Amino acid sequence: MHFKELKLNEKILGAIEQLGYTEPTEVQERVIPVALQKQDILVKSKTGSGKTAAFAIPLCELVDWEENKPQALVLTPTRELAVQVQEDITNIGRFKRIKGLALYGKSPFAKQKLALKQKTHIVVGTPGRVLDHIEKGTLDVSKIEYLIMDEADEMLNMGFLEQVESIIKLLPSNRTTMLFSATLSDEIKSLSGKYMKKSVSIEIDAAEENAPNIEHLKYVVKDDQKLAFLEKLTIIENPDSCIIFCRTKERVDQLVDALDGKGYTADKIHGGMMQEDRFEVMDDFRRGDFRYLIATDVAARGIDIEDITHVVHYDVPLEQESYVHRTGRTGRAGRSGKSIMLATPHEDKFVKEIEAFIGFEIPSGPELSAEEVAKKRSAFDLKMQEQPEIKKSKSEQLNKDITKLYFNGGKKKKLRAVDFVGTIAKINGVTADDIGIITIQDNVTYVEILNGKGPLVLKTMRSTTVKGKQLKVHIAHK
16 A cells, blocks of 8 residues: 555655655554544554654645644654654644744743744643643643544653543533554543443554564573673673663662673663753764663653663563563564563563563573673674764755755744745745745744745845845844
């Protein structure tokens, strides 16, 4: 099957193509047609199956560009995931000029309030901050037609049920609701039963998805021997890109220091860090600046990096679902991966609970012999010294033909988006289709010019007025 068969808008198809999506994944193939019919959907699908695009594509297709108030709300459990979903929506809706906005805590409320005054089609956010904006009147939900609950099981695990229910009660009742979850607990079923109308249930068979891609192994290791064991394991496995999960942030801090001292290229992410620092580490890891990311479970969500070859559970997760979410970071997009758990002799009970939950016994890993460590040491050292290959982001192709222009006039000069569109589209060789997202603030305006037409527009606008006003124009700084 091809995306063209899904009867999508040409602009959406164009963006999808440039993002490198060729054929829909199973979850996309099954969800998109139902979503386009505006039916409520309950989807069970593991992370890494392409479900963000499964709801982002129909949302971008369905929202009306003319409407200034938000028409869709996507709730996510973590800030990282909110930002990532917002980026995906912006990329998919790029040529239709769809404006997505991420709202999350530990980020200035006033800045978000200002952004919400702009035309915004789709809002993505964490429940606490979204509820805060609705209650303070800065997020108008009167035109919301679509509600998406992403990673719903994790939202409930993190204690967001009350906030999620408070938000739902404030939304228009005549809406389409879609709920995505890696696991379907009784709580999730009750949530969908309560707030969804005649929902279509779509289950992507996890057994089929999991089996071929991810190899699971376990080792029994005393706690005080874990570091030495990890060193042997990484030398033998020699991963290109690996996430090592710990139970607490203190443990993450200790492990990253220890690995740094041994010459590993490593960095860390946990809930105690400033949000901007967390985003920066994730971007560096996504680009391939370092090979080992040490993380708490906060990072198991919202990490969508296609080339992670290994996940190591340095500490056994206490919740079975966490094992599924951590493991889902590898073997993404049809690639293979390895999930290796280090359990202490006393953690047998937790391991058995995880095995019961995933439906199979995790085999014990092969012995790591001193001979093999010695044999593979030089290849490991070599990889540590090599600069990892810097990976291109999916949106690079899409963004390379886009120029963002800055104009020194905005709302206070009574300028509106239509004024910029009208003026720019009159330029010889430019049409309205070459104009991307327009952001109008009090004193400045940013206009994205698509399809490589930026230099032409920049040159022409230096001597062209907008609504009779001559504005300064230059390329916007990143």
